[in-house]
Amino acid sequence: MGKLKNILFQDVKNPNESADGPITLRISALVMMIYLLIISVILVMVHHVWWMASNLFFIVIYGYLIRLTYGNHTKSALCIYNIVTICAVCFNVILIGWDSGIQHFLFMLVLLDLLFTYMSKWGQCVVVAFLCLIRLSLYFYCRGHVKIQLEDNCDIFLQVITTVVVFVLLYLVGLMLSKDSQAIERKLMKYNNELQQAANTDTLTRLWNRHCLMHYMEKKVEHPDDFLSIAIGDIDFFKKVNDTYGHECGDEVLRTLADIFKKEMEGHGVVARWGGEEFIFLFEGANGDEAKILLAHLQNAVRKATITYGELQLKVTMTFGLVEYDTKLRLDENINIADDRLYIGKENGRDRIIY
Numbered sequence: 001m002g003k004l005k006n007i008l009f010q011d012v013k014n015p016n017e018s019a020d021g022p023i024t025l026r027i028s029a030l031v032m033m034i035y036l037l038i039i040s041v042i043l044v045m046v047h048h049v050w051w052m053a054s055n056l057f058f059i060v061i062y063g064y065l066i067r068l069t070y071g072n073h074t075k076s077a078l079c080i081y082n083i084v085t086i087c088a089v090c091f092n093v094i095l096i097g098w099d100s101g102i103q104h105f106l107f108m109l110v111l112l113d114l115l116f117t118y119m120s121k122w123g124q125c126v127v128v129a130f131l132c133l134i135r136l137s138l139y140f141y142c143r144g145h146v147k148i149q150l151e152d153n154c155d156i157f158l159q160v161i162t163t164v165v166v167f168v169l170l171y172l173v174g175l176m177l178s179k180d181s182q183a184i185e186r187k188l189m190k191y192n193n194e195l196q197q198a199a200n201t202d203t204l205t206r207l208w209n210r211h212c213l214m215h216y217m218e219k220k221v222e223h224p225d226d227f228l229s230i231a232i233g234d235i236d237f238f239k240k241v242n243d244t245y246g247h248e249c250g251d252e253v254l255r256t257l258a259d260i261f262k263k264e265m266e267g268h269g270v271v272a273r274w275g276g277e278e279f280i281f282l283f284e285g286a287n288g289d290e291a292k293i294l295l296a297h298l299q300n301a302v303r304k305a306t307i308t309y310g311e312l313q314l315k316v317t318m319t320f321g322l323v324e325y326d327t328k329l330r331l332d333e334n335i336n337i338a339d340d341r342l343y344i345g346k347e348n349g350r351d352r353i354i355y
């Protein structure tokens with residue numbers, strides 16, 4: 001069974017073609033081969049050996065179209081599938097009669113042609129109308145012509161096996177369709193998540209960007225259930241690092257500090273790149289005094305960090321402006337207070353927290 005599954009589900013060689021169509025055709029053709037083989041046995045039982053030979057011919061054609069699906073000839077295989085199925089249906093309905101139910105396989109062709117062909121809507125309408133015409137023609141033919149007589153047990157067995165096979169094929173095509181739809185949906189969801197993440201993330205530091213944090217803070221301050229504190233931090237003499245060692249070295253400083261920020265802020269709030277060498281910190285559930293203690297730990301972690309760039313090892317410090325969120329002021333006014341305190345710290349020697 002494992003080898004048969006691998007053969008049936010083998011991918012196509014063409015990278016621009018989905019494997020769903022060829023796989024569906026292979027399984028459908030295999031099911032039809034088994035079904036027609038059963039019909040052939042029934043015909044032998046009622047002494048219609050020559051009629052059986054025609055069904056064996058259809059079985060060979062189905063085998064040939066399976067082979068075509070492995071050579072990037074899916075369109076040709078689908079065309080042959082339509083022709084041989086129409087011929088097999090017409091032959092067996094004319095021979096056995098309308099009550100055999102074999103004409104229901106025409107519904108399968110409608111579904112396959114709608115799902116796995118790339119015709120225009122008018123082309124699809126023509127195909128559906130043609131299959132409908134064939135079914136009606138067979139019906140009216142059977143009303144005026146005598147069919148071969150089957151024993152009661154054979155007649156019941158044929159009805160059961162035809163119904164089962166038709167429903168199996170309908171399930172197969174529906175399964176392929178739902179599988180394809182789910183795969184597309186997953187890809188779209190993944191792509192949308194990637195787009196959203198790209199829109200919300202600073203590409204260099206992988207921290208939230210300014211826009212994302214502002215949106216987050218706006219939601220937070222709409223219904224402030226607990227203390228909030230905001231801090232803005234600036235890397236001391238960062239321009240000198242860029243001018244002396246180059247912008248790639250400066251980028252490494254930003255990346256290293258971003259990792260420290262994420263670790264230190266875990267469980268205490270969020271951090272984002274505010275712009276250039278500035279970062280903004282939102283402490284959730286912490287008043288100004290508590291936030292200052294947390295910020296001091298973060299500041300100390302920055303002091304201790306060694307930033308490696310090639311053979312160069314650097315030490316940097318940071319200056320912070322901190323404010324406890326005042327609900328009487330707007331969000332931007334609170335941020336401006338933190339920003340003003342940051343510049344006070346820079347004017348008074350840097351490497352400090354102003355609160």
